[in-house]
Amino acid sequence: MSEFVHLQDLGQTSDKPLLNLTEPDLSPLPKAFTESLEPMWKPVSDNVRQSCECGLDDTCALNLPKPKSREEESELVERFINGLKKLFEANNNWTFLQPLLLTMEQCVGCQTCADACHVFEASGRAEIYRPTFRSEILRRAYFKHVKGGGLISRLQHGDIELNWPMIARLAELAYRCNLCRRCAQSCPMGADNGLVTRELRKLFSQEMGIAPKELHERGSMVQLAKGSSTGMTARTVRDNIEFIDEDISEKTGINVETPWDVEGADVLLIHNAGEILAWPENPGAFALILNAAGIKWTMSSEIAGYDSVNYGAWYDDAQFARVALHHVEAARRLKVKKIVIGECGHAHKALAVVGDRLLLGEHNIPRESSMTLLRDIVLSGKLDLDPTRNNFPITLHDPCNLVRLMGVVQPQREILRAIAPRFREMTPHGVDNYCCGGGSGFAIMSPNNFGDWRANISGRKKLEQIFNAFSDCLASEDPKYVCAPCSNCKGQIRDLFVYHEVWKRHHIGYGGLAELIVNAMRNVKPGFVDWEWH
Numbered sequence: 001m002s003e004f005v006h007l008q009d010l011g012q013t014s015d016k017p018l019l020n021l022t023e024p025d026l027s028p029l030p031k032a033f034t035e036s037l038e039p040m041w042k043p044v045s046d047n048v049r050q051s052c053e054c055g056l057d058d059t060c061a062l063n064l065p066k067p068k069s070r071e072e073e074s075e076l077v078e079r080f081i082n083g084l085k086k087l088f089e090a091n092n093n094w095t096f097l098q099p100l101l102l103t104m105e106q107c108v109g110c111q112t113c114a115d116a117c118h119v120f121e122a123s124g125r126a127e128i129y130r131p132t133f134r135s136e137i138l139r140r141a142y143f144k145h146v147k148g149g150g151l152i153s154r155l156q157h158g159d160i161e162l163n164w165p166m167i168a169r170l171a172e173l174a175y176r177c178n179l180c181r182r183c184a185q186s187c188p189m190g191a192d193n194g195l196v197t198r199e200l201r202k203l204f205s206q207e208m209g210i211a212p213k214e215l216h217e218r219g220s221m222v223q224l225a226k227g228s229s230t231g232m233t234a235r236t237v238r239d240n241i242e243f244i245d246e247d248i249s250e251k252t253g254i255n256v257e258t259p260w261d262v263e264g265a266d267v268l269l270i271h272n273a274g275e276i277l278a279w280p281e282n283p284g285a286f287a288l289i290l291n292a293a294g295i296k297w298t299m300s301s302e303i304a305g306y307d308s309v310n311y312g313a314w315y316d317d318a319q320f321a322r323v324a325l326h327h328v329e330a331a332r333r334l335k336v337k338k339i340v341i342g343e344c345g346h347a348h349k350a351l352a353v354v355g356d357r358l359l360l361g362e363h364n365i366p367r368e369s370s371m372t373l374l375r376d377i378v379l380s381g382k383l384d385l386d387p388t389r390n391n392f393p394i395t396l397h398d399p400c401n402l403v404r405l406m407g408v409v410q411p412q413r414e415i416l417r418a419i420a421p422r423f424r425e426m427t428p429h430g431v432d433n434y435c436c437g438g439g440s441g442f443a444i445m446s447p448n449n450f451g452d453w454r455a456n457i458s459g460r461k462k463l464e465q466i467f468n469a470f471s472d473c474l475a476s477e478d479p480k481y482v483c484a485p486c487s488n489c490k491g492q493i494r495d496l497f498v499y500h501e502v503w504k505r506h507h508i509g510y511g512g513l514a515e516l517i518v519n520a521m522r523n524v525k526p527g528f529v530d531w532e533w534h
């Protein structure tokens with residue numbers, strides 16, 4: 001059993017993790033799943049435990065080095081408090097000050113949000129994963145250090161003693177939330193605990209240089225230097241796309257050619273470049289569809305113009321702004337009419353939602369989701385579609401950033417209703433969906449045993465939903481398809497399925513939406529959806 005943890009316990013100087021989960025603690029899963037359940041995850045190595053701050057729970061995302069002296073600890077606490085003050089200044093927080101203040105001031109402690117959180121539920125309601133747990137630490141620190149709270153304030157809002165162990169555990173805790181904002185949607189006061197997590201990450205990154213290597217060093221920094229967080233330069237990406245075009249042409253019997261750097265095009269399509277490497281059939285399918293529909297479109301070989309990812313959206317405003325400006329600059333130079341964002345949820349968040357606070361004047365180039373463009377093409381009748389080609393069970397995973405953040409809920413369903421006769425919804429779905437468990441960067445983070453944590457905790461609810469959606473055909477050998485129109489979600493679903501041998505045991509595969517459209521095109525050779533690679 002996990003023991004109850006109080007807020008002030010985060011300040012314990014002992015290295016011992018505050019939370020040790022065992023299998024019986026976790027939320028139960030459908031029987032068909034538990035029969036094939038892997039054992040719980042392996043512990044963090046002694047080496048990492050000795051050199052890094054691992055005192056929160058059974059995993060470690062940051063590998064934060066232990067300070068070497070008391071002086072260093074005090075300096076880090078000081079930097080945290082300085083950063084905290086900046087977080088609540090209009091000059092220093094141009095993105096989210098207003099909703100952050102609302103969340104600090106208006107929470108009434110009703111705990112409605114707790115029932116909405118998949119991480120909290122999956123862990124068997126472990127206290128440290130409660131949505132308000134980390135927010136309450138920030139709230140108390142806000143009233144004490146920003147508002148200068150005295151005795152009455154302490155009585156009203158509670159007190160908190162910030163020391164280095166607490167701050168180190170809080171940094172780790174900021175990476176146990178998917179930023180899915182399901183809790184925010186349920187809050188009667190409009191408070192947003194997902195936003196609090198993101199703002200904490202920002203404080204740690206911008207003021208203390210603390211961020212996961214996968215997001216910062218190997219993510220934003222590589223993208224800004226080379227053009228893509230995958231490390232692909234413009235030349236490499238063009239070579240790869242050329243190869244994909246050839247492959248798709250051979251596979252479909254239709255000549256596919258991707259246009260590059262076309263000035264004045266109607267559409268600049270920006271994919272998550274991860275698709276080009278991991279799921280090449282997705283950009284291939286887009287090229288085939290847009291060409292077949294007669295859209296005047298292009299891809300860009302400008303820096304970052306061919307990779308829609310913007311990891312800053314998860315942890316750092318400065319990195320976010322630098323990447324977002326590259327994206328619109330690529331569009332501006334080509335004088336395109338609009339940017340269309342491929343199948344990537346956080347790219348929707350970055351370019352279409354958060355970008356609204358940054359991209360003004362000449363940078364305010366229209367931005368659209370690929371879901372609406374694909375819907376318009378499918379419903380226009382420009383493609384000759386035969387839905388019986390998709391005659392297998394299909395369910396839809398809703399990427400949080402598309403549905404809950406941006407309100408793009410129906411276009412993908414209108415497409416599936418038109419091309420997939422055996423489409424069935426997950427429960428719940430749409431704006432009430434559950435995160436895949438890979439949101440906020442987790443899908444690309446697997447340091448130490450963090451991949452095990454993703455597979456057993458943050459992804460647990462999604463696995464349950466997928467199994468339930470196919471409960472009528474789980475035992476059948478026939479293939480079943482989880483449509484996940486988001487590169488990040490696909491990465492998490494791939495890892496979940498590999499970890500739990502979902503394809504091997506239940507013949508459930510996954511893929512994007514564009515692939516299903518091409519699979520239904522009558523003039524394409526049958527069998528575009530390829531089950532072999534699962």
Ligand code: SF4
Nearest residue numbers: 107108110111113187
């Ligand atoms: S954040 Fe909202 S739902 Fe959660 S405890 Fe506070 S008021 Fe209640």
Ligand code: SF4
Nearest residue numbers: 117177180181183194
């Ligand atoms: S944003 Fe999502 S993962 Fe984070 S606390 Fe809220 S519901 Fe839980």
